[in-house]
Amino acid sequence: MADRASSATGNPEVEPNRTEIKDPSRIIVTAKYDWSKLGRGKHIELSRGETLPLQFGEHLGRGSTSDVHEATCNGLRIAVKRRYLSRQAVDIASFKKEMQILERASEHHHIVKIIGSFVQARTVGILLWPVAGCDLGVFLDDLDTLQPQTTRSYYYPGHRKYKRSFISLHSDDLFLRFCDIHAITPDSDGIFEYNIDPAFDLLSSSFGCIASALAFLHGQGIKHKDLKPSNILLTTRERGTLYLTDFGSSTDSSQVTSSMTESGIRGTPRYFAPEVANYEPSGRSADIFSLGCIYVEMLYVYSLLPLKHLYARQTLRDHSFHANLESVIGGLTDVLLRYPLLSNREQLFSDLVLQMLKVDHHDRPSALEILDTLRSDIAAKDDDVFGRLIGSCCKRMEILA
Numbered sequence: 001m002a003d004r005a006s007s008a009t010g011n012p013e014v015e016p017n018r019t020e021i022k023d024p025s026r027i028i029v030t031a032k033y034d035w036s037k038l039g040r041g042k043h044i045e046l047s048r049g050e051t052l053p054l055q056f057g058e059h060l061g062r063g064s065t066s067d068v069h070e071a072t073c074n075g076l077r078i079a080v081k082r083r084y085l086s087r088q089a090v091d092i093a094s095f096k097k098e099m100q101i102l103e104r105a106s107e108h109h110h111i112v113k114i115i116g117s118f119v120q121a122r123t124v125g126i127l128l129w130p131v132a133g134c135d136l137g138v139f140l141d142d143l144d145t146l147q148p149q150t151t152r153s154y155y156y157p158g159h160r161k162y163k164r165s166f167i168s169l170h171s172d173d174l175f176l177r178f179c180d181i182h183a184i185t186p187d188s189d190g191i192f193e194y195n196i197d198p199a200f201d202l203l204s205s206s207f208g209c210i211a212s213a214l215a216f217l218h219g220q221g222i223k224h225k226d227l228k229p230s231n232i233l234l235t236t237r238e239r240g241t242l243y244l245t246d247f248g249s250s251t252d253s254s255q256v257t258s259s260m261t262e263s264g265i266r267g268t269p270r271y272f273a274p275e276v277a278n279y280e281p282s283g284r285s286a287d288i289f290s291l292g293c294i295y296v297e298m299l300y301v302y303s304l305l306p307l308k309h310l311y312a313r314q315t316l317r318d319h320s321f322h323a324n325l326e327s328v329i330g331g332l333t334d335v336l337l338r339y340p341l342l343s344n345r346e347q348l349f350s351d352l353v354l355q356m357l358k359v360d361h362h363d364r365p366s367a368l369e370i371l372d373t374l375r376s377d378i379a380a381k382d383d384d385v386f387g388r389l390i391g392s393c394c395k396r397m398e399i400l401a
Contacts, residue, residue: 024076027113027129029106035073035116035127043099046120054080060131066248070131077131078115085122094248095124101247102126104220109393110213112233112245130235130243133180136206137229140297142174143199144307166193181234201388202234203302206242207295208374208390212397213244214291215367218284219401225249227290228271229297241393274322274359285361288370292356293321296332299349303335325357345389348377368401 033042036053046052057070066083083095095117102114115127134142146167169175169184178184183199210232217224224231226249233243273289275282300310313327314320321328332353336346352373358364365373374389388395 026109027076029113029115033116036118037074042116044116044118046118048121050120052118052120052125054127056080071127073115073127076115076129079112079128079131080125081128082123082125085124092119092124095126098247098250099126101222101250102128105217105222105244105247108213108216110209110241110243111217112243128245130233132233132243132245133235134177134233135230136232136234136242136294138177139181139183139199139203139234140229140301140307142177143196143203143301145174146196167196168193180236182236200302203298205388205391206232207298208371208388209242209394210244210291210294211367211371211374212390212394212399213242214287215371215399215401217244218287218367219399222247223251223284224287224290225251226268226271227287227294228268229294232294269318270320272320272322273361274325275361277320277322283361284367285364288356288364288367289322289358289361291367291370292353292364295349295353295356296321296328299332299335299353305335321357322359325359329354329357345377348373368399371399 029042031042034040035042036044038044038053053073055072057072060068060070060079062068066081068079068081071078071080085092085095099114099117102112105111106113113129115129117124117126119125167184169178178194178199181202183202184194184196185198186194214224214227224244224247226246227244231244231246233245235241235243269277271290271293273282273286276286297307297310300307310328310331311319313331314324315327318324333350336350352365352370355363355365356370371390371394375395377389
């Protein structure tokens with residue numbers, strides 16, 4: 001099935017005349033895709049009495065404005081984001097805006113794909129692919145609870161000696177999540193232990209892959225406006241692929257002369273940039289501050305320093321990063337100086353993340369500059385097969401913005 005569906009580039013495509021889709025690693029959705037098989041195209045309206053042609057599964061969670069359920073569409077596992085319209089005209093406009101942003105954003109391989117949409121009575125829905133194994137927030141919490149219990153030395157042909165870390169997993173839920181996103185491998189000695197290094201490799205490469213997706217968004221004139229770990233999905237695709245999701249807060253500034261905005265949905269307070277928290281005009285650099293906050297959490301976990309040490313530094317009633325910025329930066333400096341797993345990248349992260357967390361938005365780097373910085377590290381360490389800061393999927397991809 002995958003071979004028959006391959007395009008000239010080798011990527012499986014969603015074809016309108018197929019009755020069922022297997023489990024692809026990538027999909028391309030055309031504007032004519034008739035997911036409902038009702039002959040109405042990609043975006044449909046249903047009367048109140050019509051049956052929605054989807055098989056619904058478990059509840060996956062709640063976004064900024066919607067509920068999300070797992071569903072099956074023509075054999076493809078998808079997520080369905082549904083919103084009840086309390087103010088029909090206003091909510092329909094918001095729904096259409098999110099859909100239009102998704103259509104343009106989903107060209108990047110680290111952004112969720114829109115399969116289609118529907119309107120029925122006072123409910124609207126967006127069909128999204130893929131279904132996540134978990135999100136980055138859950139993944140960080142999982143890793144934060146685990147400490148490697150055993151280390152063993154190995155030699156990789158042509159490379160330096162290295163150690164692998166092993167854990168024992170006693171939580172069924174955690175075990176299933178880690179297996180689902182290929183974040184562990186069984187111990188070859190047959191002991192009931194698992195190599196946790198794939199999880200840290202996934203975390204390490206996520207720095208660059210997230211920056212790549214954000215650079216593409218900003219190049220398209222799109223501000224995400226709600227970047228946080230729970231809006232970064234991790235899936236089984238291609239050994240732990242990540243996807244940015246939840247564009248309900250996003251805005252499109254591609255048709256205006258300035259990217260600065262003064263109103264609209266504001267995202268999640270913990271990751272607010274200072275200008276957003278102060279109700280000042282904000283632009284794409286507000287996303288950069290939010291990404292800097294995410295990087296701080298990732299660095300704590302990657303360095304095996306418990307997140308509770310970070311939370312202890314956010315002591316004010318307002319637990320946001322911007323309100324505790326001086327203390328957070330002091331803690332980050334301590335992490336970079338004291339913990340060796342960063343593979344001598346202390347200066348790179350110190351310079352980069354501190355710039356991302358600048359109070360003055362003019363002083364923050366662009367997403368493309370962040371991506372270039374992480375790529376320059378790859379060029380300097382190309383013989384190191386461990387701890388790469390960007391996945392092979394984004395390593396040689398160019399974003400012309």
